[in-house]
Amino acid sequence: MxxxxxxxxxxxxxxxxxxxxxxxxxxxxxxxxxxxxxxxxxxxxxxxxxxxxxxxxxxxxxxxxxxxxxxxxxxxxxxxxxxxxxxxxxxxxxxxxxxxxxxxxxxxxxxxxxxxxYNPVKISKHFTIVPTWEDYQPVDTDELIIELDPGMAFGTGTHPTTVMSIQALEQTVKPGDVVFDVGTGSGVLSIAAALLKAGKVLALDLDEIAVTSAKLNIKLNKVHDVVTVKQNNLLDGIDEKANVIVANLLAEIIIRFSKDAYRSLEKDGYFIASGIINLKRKEVEDALQDANFVIHETLLMEDWVTIIAKKR
The missing domain is CATH 3.30.70.120 (Alpha-Beta Plaits)
Structure with a gap:
């Protein structure tokens, strides 16, 4: 061909x-x-x-x-x-x-x-992203490996917005937590949450092809018993509550559903908002505060911003 x-x-x-x-x-x-x-x-x-x-x-x-x-x-x-x-x-x-x-x-x-x-890349204290064709042996006993096939779904998990999202998950996810991954794409953030011992992860994406790719990557990483992938528009129709919501999306989309994210979180829950170019940072912060979130921490990498917001 x-x-x-x-x-x-x-x-x-x-x-x-x-x-x-x-x-x-x-x-x-x-x-x-x-x-x-x-x-x-x-x-x-x-x-x-x-x-x-x-x-x-x-x-x-x-x-x-x-x-x-x-x-x-x-x-x-x-x-x-x-x-x-x-x-x-x-x-x-x-x-x-x-x-x-x-x-x-x-x-x-x-x-x-x-x-x-694409080579194996250690992106945080615990996580290393490894292409499926690489024979990689963990260096540390507490190292967490995420295997991805970029030919199967876009991205190797090393884009700044993804790296910061995973680092934010490391800070916020506790064993047994319920995590929503909104706009899951390749499923890499859902995989990370599951490896951090989340009790349940709901991976949501509107695109049918993304849902299929996420399911493949999640099965590849053997976390399909924890992660459920569902075709869904943002948080529409989701009545369950989460301890952590992560969304690596455009700033405009994060602004649009920030109030829904607040509604869908348990008390003291965290909303990780990523995919934000620095020029849009103020707009997103204003929308999160308008939705009654408190800005807990802001991560910066190159020209990208990830905001960890906490439910009041």
Whole structure:
């Protein structure tokens, strides 16, 4: 089979929503080339640091590469992707250069090209993200391993918003807690909550393909006895209460359902709001406080913000 590589030159702010658009369009596998990675000073805080090749990264902004099968409908699919990306402007998302290019790759190139970007990465005190094809042995006895296949669902769990969400879960989840993961995507946050000994995790996503991918990753990590995946629009129709709610979504969506999150939490429960670009931080904080939350802690990484809010 032949594959078409779609390359989108955009901004860090637009990465998550564009990945979702590509995901829904049926893309298989994705690569994020972030210019910031070339300049970032890496402290050896959690484990091994890998040397990066500057030629793999753009001079500015972010390049997202995804792979679509070459079919008779490819042209229409690409046009739909372009239109959906352009519509993100309606949500005040900066698209940067917004340059889209298409090139053809064969099966062998597609199968191996993107794997060079992914290595085991220790992202927090306890968690290490490991691609499924890597033979990785834990370094510490208390190390928690999350296995992900980026060809099965977008992301390796190393994007700043995901890393901070997992670090926030480490701070807030206690054994036996009920956790809601709203907009679960690949299911990585639900897996993390289960490995932190949550008693029950409810993973919610509106997208049917995301639900399928989350179920596969959750089964791969052997936490399907704790995690239930459900197709659902945010917290609509969810009557149960949680001790912790985590949502790695767009700032606008977090603002929209912050009052529902408050309603769905037990007393002294935590709402972890992530996926927030720094420019939107004040808007989200105002919405959370308006919903009667107290800002418990704010995590910062690059240009991203994760807010841990507590129910009064």
């Amino acid at each position: 032949k594959w078409s590589e779609i390359s989108i030159h955009t901004t860090n702010e637009a990465v998550e929503p564009i990945l979702n658009i590509l995901y829904e369009a049926g893309a298989s596998g994705a690569v994020i080339e972030d210019s910031f990675e070339r300049m970032k000073v890496r402290e050896n805080q959690y484990g091994e640091i890998y040397e990066l090749n500057p030629e793999d990264y753009p001079e500015e902004g972010v390049i997202i590469k995804a792979y679509l099968p070459v079919t008779s409908f490819l042209g229409e699919t690409v046009e739909e992707i372009k239109t959906a990306i352009n519509n993100l402007i309606l949500y005040d998302i900066d698209l940067g250069k917004n340059k889209v290019t298409i090139s053809e790759v064969n099966e062998e190139e597609w199968a191996t090209a993107w794997k060079k970007y």
